[in-house]
Amino acid sequence: MSAGETLRVGDPVPDLTLPDTHGTPVTLSELRGEPVVLVFVPFAFSCICTDELCELRDNLATFDDAGVRLLAISCDPMFTLRAWAEREGYEFDLLSDFWPHGAAARAFGVFDESTGHALRGSFLVDADGVLRWSVVNPRGTARPLAAYREALATL
Secondary structure, eight states, X not given: OOTTOOOOTTSBOOOOEEEOTTSOEEEGGGGTTSOEEEEEOSOTXXXXXXXXXXXXXXXXXXXXXXXXXXXXXXXXXXXXXXXXXXXXXXXXXXXXXXXXTTHHHHHTTOEETTTTEEOXXXXXXXXXXXXXXXXXXXXXXXXXXXXXXXXXXXX
């Protein structure tokens, strides 16, 4: 996808490989066969990002019951994400888009070049790697859990 392009529902999503909080690579194309929700967040430990991911943590059964794997992605380093996950008790993978900095966020059209962080973008990818739903919220605006529930109901 070139600069300025955005993903649309029905498009195949770009592949990505990012390290989890222990440095283990997670490759999106290797997860085919199960739907995935990608949740891009601007900064580990920030108030809105923590609130959003804690709400997802507290409602993880919503994703599990739908057979959907939840992956949170930030441009923070792996070690920062590990500390954040341990502090908050996140039981889903946090992936580091630190280097090349923001490459995954760019591929999904949610990298803010002026500040060097991901925007609040969420993407539901079906088992075949096709985008089924997405939302990108403005700076400072959390994504409601109800939006995820509505998207999961479409699977």
